[in-house]
Amino acid sequence: MSRRDFLLRKFLLSLVTIFVVIVINFMLFRVLPGDPVRSVIGRNVRISAETQQALREQFGLDKPIFPDQFIDTIGQWAQGNLGISWSLRRPVSEVLMSKLGNTVLLIGLGQVLAIFLGVTLGLLAGWKRKTAIDVGALTFSLVAWAIPTFWLGIIFLAAGSAWFGLPTAGIMSPENTGKPLMTILPDLARHLFLPTLTLTILYLGEYMLIMRSSILEVLSEDYILTAKAKGMSDWQVLWRHALRNAMxxxxxxxxxxxxxxxxxxxxxxxxFSYDGLGKLFQTALVKQDYPLLQGAFLLLAVSVIIANMAADILYAVLDPRVKES
Amino acid sequence: MTVQPLLSVRHLTTEFQLAGKQIARALEDVSFDVMPGKTIGLVGESGCGKTTTLMSIMRLLPASGRITSGNVYFNGIDLLTLSEHEMRAHRWKEMSIIFQGAMNALNPVMKIGDQIREAILLHNLMPRNAAEQRVGELLELVGIPRLRRDLYPHQYSGGMRQRAMIAMALACSPDLLFADEPTTALDVMIQAQVLELLKEIQKKLGLAIVLVTHDLGVVAEMCDDVVVMYGGKVAEYGSAELVYNQPQHPYTQRLLEAFPDLSRSIDSSTDLATIPGTPPRLNALPPGCRFSPRCHKSMEICTQIAPDLIAQNTAGNAQHLAACHLLNKLEIKNS
Structure with a gap:
């Protein structure tokens, strides 16, 4: 299979998967219990039955689910219209986009740090197996991996604010809203510090453990022995032969x-009351804001599918054996 | 004028640390010589220390292995006294190795040509294009078209991979090539081709080969000398001709009986002989001669005292040694 065929196939497969996700996503929110109109009204019992019916018609909820609502919905999604959030009364896509940047900043930073530190630590631990480095790194990683996210977050939040005076919520101090980015960078960093640290520690353990076992497996391979027999130093063996396979x-x-x-x-x-997508999802869930949840699910699923496609392609670049099979 | 041996292994003893502080003595008092340009075969069942011998000589034992005594002289230098850094300069430049499964011995994510070039550039200061030229020559030497340098190991057939491995082993024109069961993973036709290639290259380049195998037919065809190993010790050692025609050690005799003789008619109703039992576990070696529990000629002394290697009377310069109490008539009478 040529490289172009391979890429094309992966791309088409991703498209099919996205379509399936869209269908499931649509059905899921139609079989869920609860009446959207009631949710919008809340406890305001004085709204008449006629008004309720008018609301249903406004949202298109009086039509049959299939095919009318389905086709209507898919058509709207294709145009980028994910509906109106019931709780925020703003277009879902607009709401999602406004939070995306914050989340990508936090997660991106945390992941990059976790990957770099975890992989390095795992490499060292596997290479220096059964030494103090290995035992220390292994213990730390197992503990870090086992700690529940919210627990570590709360501990850091308490310790960070009590002892180091770090902010407890938000992405910046309220008085800085609207000021030029350059002037508020230190404030942003102070707000980012604790959530990023939590995220890094939580993911680091997993990367370290996988990298360690991977490097141990690779180091027992015959081609590592060949590389040593060629007269390479340990570093050369690790860098030129073990690392790429272990990655x-x-x-x-x-x-x-x-x-x-x-x-x-x-x-x-x-x-951390950080104003990103995660917090938005939580709010949407609590308020039973179905259009927002639906949009969130769609965004989530698509990002997972795209990430998987990227992994497949990157894997094929790293490992020449993949394309054949 | 006598020719000095290229490699001289003397009283090599290697131990492995097992789980639970147990020690397995994988090699004990192993001695043999490799003459320049000659081929020596190391034979014996699995677990008799053949591969450990090679790994000890190249000092590539796993972390649990340790050479406890002995010397390995290569061109007069004792390799065991060198620092790891000095030893690295000897590996591949003077002695290289090819393994049983060339599939796993080549890095799966590196192009064949790059792996060969890497070996060249590790030990030689030369411009990249000169090294590249050499890669082409080496590939052609083993019968692989130059253009195939850009392929990955999985795109080669088993036989081609072993050829590429041989090409890589020749990268720095070594004096000595270790071949650890180079044909075991290949089918019979390819086996013959690879052996033929090894012989051809030896003739062309004049390198010495240490061939580890349990295929006695291969030994008969390829080797000048043979070391028969059992339980980590040398059971019999001598020129291939003498060991084949006048085997002295019962283990060698039984090994040869267990090997099909194609000169006999194929529909012969006699089954091939087998040696009952298995080689001893190296952490639970029997007292006395290690072969005694399986030996059909075992005597009382065999279970008490380990026999020494005894030189046999041979015509001319050929040497022939075997470690068996049967060969020491005096001792038998006294016991």
């Missing part, structure tokens, strides 16, 4: 994690 499982993990970053941030953003 293969990590690439998959990175892609999967990046895909799930949006959902993974729910806990952290909620604990």
């Amino acid at each position: 293969l499982p990590i690439v998959t993990l990175i892609a999967l994690n990046l895909g799930f970053t949006v959902s993974g941030a729910i806990y952290i953003e909620t604990v």
Whole structure:
């Protein structure tokens, strides 16, 4: 299979997957219990039955689910219209986009740090197996991986604000809203510090553990013995022969994690009241804001699929064996 | 005028640390010589220390392995006294190795040509294009078209991979080539081709080969000398001709009986002989001669005292040694 065929196939497969997700996403919110109109009205019982019916018609909820609502919805989605958020009374796509930047900043930073530190630590631990470095890194990673996200977040929040005077909520201090970016960078960094630290520690453990076992497996391979027999130093063997092979499982993990970053941030953003997608999802869930949830699910699913496609392609670049199979 | 041996292994003893502080003595008192340009075969069942011998000589034992005593002289230098840094300069430049499964011995994510070039540039200061030229020559030497340098190991067939491995082993024109069961993973036709290639290259380049195998037919065809190993010790050692025609050690005799003789008619109703039992576990070696529990000629002394290697009377310069109490008539009478 040529490289072009391979890429094309992966792309088409991703498109099909996205379509399936759209269908499931649509059905899911139609079988969920609860009446959207009631949700919008809340406890205001004085709204008459006629008004309620008018609301249903306004949202197109009086029509049959299939095919009318389905076709209507898909058509709207294709144009980028994900509906109106019931709780915020603003277009869903606009709401999502306004929070996306904050989340990508937090998650991106945390992931990059976690990947870099975790992979380095795992490499060292595997290479210096059974030494103090290995035992220390292994213990730390297992503990870090096992700690619940919200718990670590709360501990850091308490400790950080009590002892270091770090802010407890938001992405910047209220008085800085609207000021030029350059002048508020220190303030942004102070707000980012704790959630990023939490995120880094939580993901670091996983990367470290996978990298360690991967490098151990690779180091037992015959081609490593060949490389040593060629007269290479340990560093040369590690750098030129072991690293690339050992990185293969990590690439998959990175892609999967990046895909799930949006959902993974729910806990952290909620604990730190960080104004990103995760917190938005939580709000949408609590308020049963179906259009917003639906949009959120769609964004989530598409980002997971794209991340997977990226992983497949990157994997093929790193491992020449993949394209054949 | 006598020719000095290229490689001289003396009383090599290697131990492995097992789980639970147990020690397995994988090699004990192994000695043999490799003459320049000659081929020596290391034979014996699996687990008799053949590969450990090679790994000890190249000092590539895993972390649990340790050479506890002995010397390995290469061109007069004791390799075991060198620092790791000095040893690295000897590897591949003077002695290279090819393994059983060339599939796994080549890095799957590196082009074949790059792997060969890497070996060249590790030990030689030369411009990249000169190294590239050499890669082409090496590939052609083993019968692979130059253009195939850009392929990855999985795109080669088994036989081609072993050829590429041989080309890589020749990258720095070594004096000595270790071949650790180079044909075991290949089918019979390809086996013959690879062996033929090794012989051809030896003739052309004059390198010495240490061939590890349990295929006695290969030994008969390829080797000048043979070391028969059992339980980490040398059971019999001598010129291939003498060991084949006048095997002295019962283990060698049984090994040869267990090997099909194609000069006999194929529909012969006699089954091939087998040696009952398995080689000893290296952390639970029997006292006395290590072969005694399986030996059909075992005597009382065999279970008590380990026999020494005894030189056999041979015509001319050929040497022939075997470690068996049967060969020491005096001892038998006294016991």
